[in-house]
Amino acid sequence: MDTTNLSNVTNAELEAADRIGKEAGVRFDDCYQCGKCSAGCPMAHAMDYVPRQVIRLLQLGIVDEALNAKSPWICAHCMVCSARCPQGVDITATMLSVRREAKRRGLRPDKEADIFDDIFIGNVRSFGKSNEAILAAKYNLLSGHLMQDMLNAPKMAARGMIGPKIHSVKDKEAVKKLVDKALSKGGEQK
């Protein structure tokens, strides 16, 4: 096992750990490292730090490492970990909170996931609804991957699942305003 020199933990990191915990509504000290969260996590096999280790990093204030971890971006938000934790630690909320903090700092350990979510929200901001066809076209352009293949677009079109019609709310301005206002708070709730 690696050893960690805790004297390297900076004050800024400790403050960030506080903030992440507050945003997630979690006290990291509640976790006694039993590992149940990781045992049931369907994505653990693909993670660099399993859920238990992410919590450990935050307990110790090794926040920069947590913020650069891929795990929060690999997490599928299935909420199995939170449902099963004997200590009531909301690990899912923690993963989300770490990911949002990383995003606010311009870190993107997983570019693919980030591109997709940004396009998705941009789509909703413009139209108020999500349009699969636009989503696919933009994603292909920006990521260099063919989401069309993933979504079997020709087959979907043949089934009338996707078409040229753009779905949109009537009051587009209201949704745009709402999205901008929510995002302007920088993640602070109240």
Add this chain to the structure above:
Amino acid sequence: MSSTNRFAYFPGCSADSTGISFTKSAEFVCKRIGIELVEIPDWCCCGTSAALVTDKNLAVALPARSLALAEKMDADLDVATGCAGCFNSLKSARHFAKQSEDNRAYVEDLIDMPYSASNDVFSFLEIMHRPENQELIKNNMVTTLHGLKVASYYGCALVRPSKVCEFDDTEDPRSMDELIELVGGEAIDWGYKVECCGGSHNISDPKAAKKLTERIYEDAMINGAEAIAVACPLCFLNLDMREKELNAIREAEGKSLFNIPTYYFTELLGMTMGGSFKELGIDKHFWPAEDIAKQALSARTQSDDTAEAKEVAK
């Protein structure tokens, strides 16, 4: 909880695209048993996990806007939705607003609309599972599933977190199983009812997603399922669309192949109420679903059918 069968309807973005078969079959069943759905005027996207990973306030504001619009339309109506993802987002926003008067006022300010958070949110599964609606379903059956072995798959968003969803058991939900049995199917015991299908990784990490989907098919197959039932368009897409790809990989690996169609539970209900495959959207699946459905419906002769339907209807 409103006791009437009238709801403010939140169709969700996939309703007339990738989730078309869910919409068709759910609306068919609702119509048959007298559940009235009044679409929320100018509802918007619930934000789904994209909002959640982007910003906490956004994840509340988007669904709250539609809930407030529903209230504005008719404050007495609870909200109904098919999609499990939409259900989870809407219910989470309501949960947040219900925590305190402060929170509620905060949400109002966020969306710039009055919002009392008094109307509740229910999924089609929860609504159709209500005893009075089970009774109505039974009364409208013209045939049964004749013991079709069905693995009920619930996934994540309908049951977790329990304090938000307030629905069924987190580890071993039974409501879909009970509906399957109500219409004459056999709900099989299996281990992957609430395991994640990887749907949210379909696009950004398809390899990881496939692995999760494969586990679900594998467990369903081992336990003898002839069909999988789902209650969410994202789960449906992820299972139905992936089966062929998974089989190609499995063939190369020398593993046994899957041959299990996936149905929305509402398609299975609708089938026994005389809905045609076209009406229910069963003709739009990626993995062929009509043959097994036909077999299930005609597993007995016509006269047996009627006798059994009468038996069930009793």
